[in-house]
Amino acid sequence: MNKAEFQPVIGLEIHVELKTNSKMFCSCANDPNESQANVNVCPVCLGHPGTLPVINKEAVRRVIKTGLALKSEISMVSKFDRKNYFYPDLPKGYQISQYDMPIAQKGELKFKIKGKEPKTIRITRVHLEEDTGSLVHSKGADYSLVNFNRAGIPLMELVTEPDMSSALEARKFSQELHLLLRYLKVSEANMEKGQLRIEANISIKPKSSKALGTKVEIKNLNSFRVVEKAIDYEIKRQEEVLKKGKKVVQETRGWDEKKSVTVSQREKEQAHDYRYFPEPDLPPLKFSKDKINEIRAEIPELPYNKRTRLSDEYKLDEDSVEFFVYNKDLGEYFEKVVSEFEPNLSKDKLHNLITLATNYIITDLQSLLKERAVEGEDFLITPENFAEFISLIENKTILSKVAKTVLLEMFQTGADPSNIIEEKGLTQISDEEEILIFIEEIISKNQKAVSDFKKGKENALQFLIGQVMTRTKGRINPEQARKILKKKIGV
Ligand code: ADP
Ligand code: ZN
Ligand code: MG
16 A cells, blocks of 8 residues: 555644633642742642532633633533542542533634635533642652642643544644634643643544544644644654554554654553542532623634634735734734724725735834833834824835834834924935935045946946935935936936
């Protein structure tokens, strides 16, 4: 069988730490504090006998919100279950999770890879559980330490159907989910900090076959790049196995970053029997339609809809749309700027203004913000001033070189662009007689370049134009300078 005849099948299991004030079942701070171990702990999250858990309502709300944003069915009645296993980071000897009655089921998330048709991935379920503590392996030590600050932090688990068919799709889906979680503000979803953890289930099957192949689960995929790399590797590995006439073993594998390979961690025979049973210390969860609708009303415009709207409303290209969707604050700023343009302008003119605003925000403004690490209230340019700035470029009051100076000044002081231009005398010089004065001055000071140009050296003209630009601080249109220079020199 050749390679092209295999079809990869991928499903993801994703854990998300919810950003609540307190932990899932106690009032300890939701703060894994890695620098100071075991400070955010209490008898409940340490699993002392005789303690009772209390459900964090905000965590439940956040799971419902996520479920709704994923177009899931929200269960009107749900419950918690005990998942029993022994591990040093699990003080109770069981994890409170949800087994057969998850909060949300049967959802979907749509995403798009540039240049391809949109794809919809079905979400099997979204449920709520608690995080475990974390083990600390000190270098060289023959023991491990355990930090329970993370134990009991609310953890949302999302499971997808095996609907993805390439490593790139799995990566893009994960990134889309990450973006959605940030829009919903349910989690900071920082992968480096382990707030978003992805496990991938991968199998391959002959293209013609309906039945799915044996799946392998890869754990510890701690960046989107690794999600893609590890899945790609695993697909190739399984293809090799099948091509040799062997069978893929159902197992858990991990990603070895140094070697860029997946390595076996545990085979199916060693898989756990968790002996799930309903959590006896917690009442079932019951939700009213009103409550669910109240949460639904809090959901903001979501990335996918925003893309469609930005592209329809402003006729932006795909990359600009993506930029504004990912950089939500700048996207909102862009829309405020556009709303400042006169509504009764011609279509063409408005389109020019929008294009200019888009480009200046994505390039110049963004690099200023990054370079100077400016955020929030420290950002001084009002949308009104930015819109005016763009209009001054569009109607050619200022040229692009001057625009940079004006923007920097606006950025530093928050001043009105027309004031800056007036104070610093930066308007474009377009009056031919006035231009001629500068050109005559440059010609008389640069006789050598003038004669070089007369002898046919094109570079010399470029040099003279440069001199005019420097002399006038970029206030003369270089094309106009070129024409007048040539005329004056008589070539
Ligand atoms: P398990 O009982 O082993 O946890 P599940 O049926 O709960 O398996 O599925 C776990 C994840 O694996 C889901 O995301 C699902 O989409 C995915 N999955 C299931 N079967 C396959 C398969 N044959 N190939 C790839 N992914 C699969
Ligand atoms: Zn606690
Ligand atoms: Mg499972």
